[in-house]
Amino acid sequence: MNTSFPVIICDDSSLARKQMARALQGWNVSITFAEHGAEALDAIHQGKGDLLFLDLNMPFMDGYQLLECIKREDLPTMVIVVSGDIQPDAYKRVKNMGALDFIKKPINANHVNDVLHQYGLASEIGEIELAEQLPTDMTSDLQGYYQELSNVAMGQAADRLARLLKVFVKQPIPRVALISANELNMILLSHSNDDNGAIVSQGFISSGIAGEVLLMFSESCIHDMAKLLKYEDAINNEAEKEILVDLANVLSGAFLNSFANQLDINFSQNAPAILSLSEAMNEDNDTQQRWDKTLSIEIGYHIEEFSIKCDLLLLFTEDSLDALNERAQYFE
Numbered sequence: 001m002n003t004s005f006p007v008i009i010c011d012d013s014s015l016a017r018k019q020m021a022r023a024l025q026g027w028n029v030s031i032t033f034a035e036h037g038a039e040a041l042d043a044i045h046q047g048k049g050d051l052l053f054l055d056l057n058m059p060f061m062d063g064y065q066l067l068e069c070i071k072r073e074d075l076p077t078m079v080i081v082v083s084g085d086i087q088p089d090a091y092k093r094v095k096n097m098g099a100l101d102f103i104k105k106p107i108n109a110n111h112v113n114d115v116l117h118q119y120g121l122a123s124e125i126g127e128i129e130l131a132e133q134l135p136t137d138m139t140s141d142l143q144g145y146y147q148e149l150s151n152v153a154m155g156q157a158a159d160r161l162a163r164l165l166k167v168f169v170k171q172p173i174p175r176v177a178l179i180s181a182n183e184l185n186m187i188l189l190s191h192s193n194d195d196n197g198a199i200v201s202q203g204f205i206s207s208g209i210a211g212e213v214l215l216m217f218s219e220s221c222i223h224d225m226a227k228l229l230k231y232e233d234a235i236n237n238e239a240e241k242e243i244l245v246d247l248a249n250v251l252s253g254a255f256l257n258s259f260a261n262q263l264d265i266n267f268s269q270n271a272p273a274i275l276s277l278s279e280a281m282n283e284d285n286d287t288q289q290r291w292d293k294t295l296s297i298e299i300g301y302h303i304e305e306f307s308i309k310c311d312l313l314l315l316f317t318e319d320s321l322d323a324l325n326e327r328a329q330y331f332e
Contacts, residue, residue, distance in 0.1 A: 004028050004029055004030040005027070005028060005029045005030070005051065005124065005125040005126070006029070006030050006032070006047065006048045006049055006050050006051070007024065007029040007030065007031050007032070007049065007050070007051045007052070007053065008031075008032045008033075008043050008044065008048060008049035008051070008052045008053070008077075009021060009031055009032070009033055009034070009053045010033075010034040010035075010037065010039070010040035010052060010055060010058070010063075011034075011035070011053075011055035011058070011082070012035050012036055012055065012057075012058040012059060012173065013144055013147055013148040013151065014141075014144045015144045015145055015147075015148040016055065016082070016105065016107070016148050016151075017033050019106065019107045020053050020082060020107055020112075022109070023107050023108075023109040023112040024112070025109075026127055027116070027125050027127055028125055028126040028127065029051075029125060030048075032048040032049065035058070036058045036059055036060040036061050036062075037054075037058060037060065037061030037062060037066035037069075038060050038061040040052060040054070040066055041061070041066060041069055041070075044070070044075050044077050045075075049077045050076070050077060050078065051077065051078050051079075051121065051125075052070075052077050052078065052079045052080070053080050053082050053103075054067070054079050054080070054099070055081075055082060055083055056081060056083040056085050056090065056094070057083070057084075057151065057171055057172070057173055058173070059173060063081060063083065064093065064094075064097070067094060067097040067098060067099060068097065070098065071098050078100055078119075078121070079094075079098060079099045079100060080099065080100050080101050080102075080103060080115060081094045081101070081102045081103065082102075082103045082104075082105060082107060083102070083103075083104065083105060083155065084104065084105040084151040084152040084153075084154060084155030084156075085155045085158065085159075085171055086104045086155050086156070087155075087158060087159050087162040087163075087169060088159075088162070088163075089162065089168045090102075090168075100115075100119055101115050101118070101119070103115060104155075105148075105151065105152045105155070106152055106262060142325055142328060143176050143177075145328040146174075146176045146297060146328060147173070147174050147176050149259055149262050149263070149328065150174035150176065150259070150297050150299065150314075151174060152258055152262060153254075153255045153256075153258035153259040153262070154171055154174060154299050155171065155258075156254045156255065156257070156258035157250070157251045157252075157254040157258070157301075157312070158171050158301060159254075160250045160251070160253075160254040161247075161250055161251060161301070161303075164229075164250055165225075165228040165229065165303070166228075167228065167303045167304065167305075167306065168303070168304040168305075169301055169302070169303055169304070170301070170302040170303070170304055171299075171301065172299060172300050172302075174298065174299050175296075175297070175298040175299075176295070176296075176297050177295075177296055178293045178294065178295060178296075179293065179294065180292065180293055181292075184296070184315070187296075187298070187313065198216075198217050198222070198240070198244055198274055198275065199215065199216050199217075199274075199275045200214070200215040200217070200244050200245070200247070200248040200252070200272045200273070200274055200275070201213070201214055201272070201273045201275055202248055202252045202253075202256075202269060202270055202271075202273070203269070203270040204256055204267040204268065204269045204270070205267065205268050206260070206265045206267050206268065207265070207323075208320065208322075208323035209265065209267075209316065209320040209323050209324050209327075210316070210317045210320055211314065211316035211317055211320060212314075212315050213252040213255065213256060213312065213313070213314050213315075214312070214313040214315070215244075215247065215248050215251055215252055215310060215311070215312055216310065216311040216312075216313065217244065217247075217310055218309070221307075221308050221309060221310060222235070222240055222243060222244065223235055224306055224308045225243055225247060225308060226239065226240075226243055228303075228306070228308075231243065241274055244272070244274055245272050245274070247310070249272065251301070251310065251312060252269075252272070252312065253269065255312065255314070256269060259314075263324075263327045263328065264327075265327065292318065293318065294316055294317065294318045294320075294321065295315070295316045295324065296313060296314065296315050297313070297314040298311065298312070298313050298314075299311070299313075299314075300312075
């Protein structure tokens with residue numbers, strides 16, 4: 001039997017690593033896993049990565065930084081980016097940095113096969129009979145599932161915003177946690193230093209699952225957004241409301257739709273409601289006795305070259321968690 005082809009799968013999500021490894025079943029590859037760019041770089045130096053499947057948003061060293069190192073050191077590895085960041089600029093940037101191609105998440109095995117054939121890798125790697133077991137490092141806890149679901153949904157929302165404003169949206173690693181009502185209050189308090197800021201709330205519901213998306217904007221962010229949206233008139237209260245509703249429909253709508261599609265469900269969404277920070281905190285104080293712990297997913301979007309930031313906070317009702325967890329475990 002021919003020597004297996006050395007492949008590195010670099011992604012901070014154990015679920016994403018599992019999905020990528022599953023997509024490579026049937027190919028004669030030996031897989032090395034890396035949780036961030038620094039680990040992948042070390043593996044490349046050891047000769048373990050003739051081909052690298054690379055995520056972009058990771059801690060310690062992200063995909064862009066690793067691509068810079070590979071180019072600077074002229075390392076002998078071919079790179080295929082696998083990311084939920086589907087902005088046109090993201091594709092252009094990684095191609096300019098030397099990546100062969102860009103596969104969007106969630107991973108589709110047929111697309112992976114097509115890419116391998118397109119670049120002549122299929123004949124070089126070779127096919128084998130399907131293995132009965134996946135490689136090691138295949139465990140995923142629920143937090144990992146929700147982080148990967150959020151990575152894909154985050155990319156969809158950022159792409160919508162980027163196309164609307166013709167900008168590049170920087171995307172962080174989603175923060176996934178079970179929080180109490182008091183901890184939610186602390187998150188809202190961290191935004192209370194801007195008295196003229198605003199929160200846009202949008203509720204959603206499906207069978208057995210319900211929750212709310214909170215989008216938190218500062219006053220300066222709203223005015224900068226207005227410039228990008230080419231609002232030429234004075235920014236009065238009505239104009240601010242229009243801007244906030246437009247952005248909510250883009251960000252929360254795209255995020256919720258992608259999140260739901262991945263779980264094979266549909267969310268009915270309420271119309272966005274605009275709250276002040278103090279109103280949101282008062283609303284939380286009124287309801288904090290109704291629940292103990294619930295799932296929160298927090299994402300901070302930042303538009304490159306502008307001082308524009310927007311925090312998205314996804315909250316599920318406590319009684320949604322059992323149904324949500326059952327759905328998430330089948331996301332493979």
